[in-house]
Amino acid sequence: MSGSKTDTPGSEMPLHEEALQPTTIGSYTVAIARALDASGVDSKRIFNATGIALSLSTDPLTRLPAATMTRLYRACVEVTNNPYFGLIVAKHIHLTHLHALGYSLAASGSLMDFCRRLERYFRLVSQVAKANVSQTDTHVLMRFEHLVDLCGETEDAFFAFLIRVMRLLYKQEFKPVRVEMRHPMPHEGAAPYEALFRAPVLFNQAASLLVFDKADLQQVLSGSCPELAQVNDNIVISYLARLDKSDVITGVTQKIIEYLPNGDCTRDKVASALCMSPTKLQLKLSQRGTHFQQLLDDTRKELACSYLSQASRPVTEITFLLGFSDTSNFTRAFKRWTGLSPTDFRAQS
Known part of the structure; x- marks a missing residue:
């Protein structure tokens, strides 16, 4: 520019x-x-x-x-x-x-x-x-x-x-x-x-x-619609994965979003989907200064904040959308990420 x-x-x-x-x-x-x-x-x-x-x-x-x-x-x-x-x-x-x-x-x-x-x-x-x-x-x-x-x-x-x-x-x-x-x-x-x-x-x-x-x-916009923003964010990520085929972070993030709701989002499964071994995936991510667990946590945190801003989604639904087995595990993780419980975060939002 x-x-x-x-x-x-x-x-x-x-x-x-x-x-x-x-x-x-x-x-x-x-x-x-x-x-x-x-x-x-x-x-x-x-x-x-x-x-x-x-x-x-x-x-x-x-x-x-x-x-x-x-x-x-x-x-x-x-x-x-x-x-x-x-x-x-x-x-x-x-x-x-x-x-x-x-x-x-x-x-x-x-x-x-x-x-x-x-x-x-x-x-x-x-x-x-x-x-x-x-x-x-x-x-x-x-x-x-x-x-x-x-x-x-x-x-x-x-x-x-x-x-x-x-x-x-x-x-x-x-x-x-x-x-x-x-x-x-x-x-x-x-x-x-x-x-x-x-x-x-x-x-x-x-x-x-x-x-x-x-x-x-910081003012709330009259056209705010977290659900619509989230759906389109996911579409953008899929486009970026196609545009940046050599960008391993974008590719891993896309696969994490895809696999989280199934409760089976592992490094091995993501590596297989990207046609590489877990060791090679770990190496590529380390070369970019990150690792699989960090990307998993970052993606979960971003999605969690977005879902919690959508008043129609109950915390139980969000828990499973993020691949957690129960709400207590999700609550502990969310407190670690933000310092707040999901309920308190939603109240502040």
């Missing part, structure tokens, strides 16, 4: 190298095409000229390499003569373009929940940056560490999209405390950014950063 407001001329990347680049969800092109059309430009002509298929697919496994996005944006800025074209694209990105993750984000309990979910599953949106959420006493910081160089229009479009969605889910008056952009400020100035974000905007920063008032992010 960054780079210049156009990259260095003559730095085109061979197509076979583009294919090896980190990718972004392909449905993003739908918004770009609509932004071109809204600007009075024939989107089909631009897509054909840049050698990019204008696909209306919302399948999250349809991906575009980072360099392809840069090439497309470069053509869009040139043909529209608009250095703020990325901000225009944001108006045409919808949560549905993010498939299951979009529905999950929309069902979040709070904007903090929204940010945490985006941090956890950002790889489905794009592999070009790593999302990280941190807190101070009064602020929440959502930082995107760039893993490759990209055009600034991608950064503009994504940040503008996030703020638009947060306003839709919370309230139209919502605004960040500060916005930091990786790319340089356009020669024409920062006015369109400040008008959109209603906050100070800094350019040429080390990373992309949104700073929020913590009190805003």
Whole structure:
């Protein structure tokens, strides 16, 4: 998510190298095409000229390499003569373009929940940056560490999209405390950014950063639906397992979720499902700084918190969904994870 407001001329990347680049969800092109059309430009002509298929697919496994996005944006800025074209694209990105993750984000309990979910599953949106959420006493910081160089229009479009969605889910008056952009400020100035974000905007920063008032992010959202969020989170995890076939943590997590309700979620069974020996699985996980029991505990804890926020689910049902033999075992484990009993946690939620 960054780079210049156009990259260095003559730095085109061979197509076979583009294919090896980190990718972004392909449905993003739908918004770009609509932004071109809204600007009075024939989107089909631009897509054909840049050698990019204008696909209306919302399948999250349809991906575009980072360099392809840069090439497309470069053509869009040139043909529209608009250095703020990325901000225009944001108006045409919808949560549905993010498939299951979009529905999950929309069902979040709070904007903090929204940010945490985006941090956890950002790889489905794009592999070009790593999302990280941190807190101070009064602020929440959502930082995107760039893993490759990209055009600034991608950064503009994504940040503008996030703020638009947060306003839709919370309230139209919502605004960040500060916005930091990786790319340089356009020669024409920062006015369109400040008008959109209603906050100070800094350019040429080390990373992309949104700073929020913590009190805003802790408010319960009117569209909160933990059941819908949980169902779609599981779908996202399954997509990530297919997208990151070499990512052993995602693969193990998916299998844990699948096997927990059967009460037979063991390291040997998960290893067999991933076509490797238990010893090899243990080695691969240790190379990633974790182990099977840690992933099992982390997954159970996350699912337990989600299930307990769903008032219609009795604790007995949650116990068996998480693979525990009885509620006393679940209660002991949950107290170890959170310091609270399931009942007390549900009351606080």
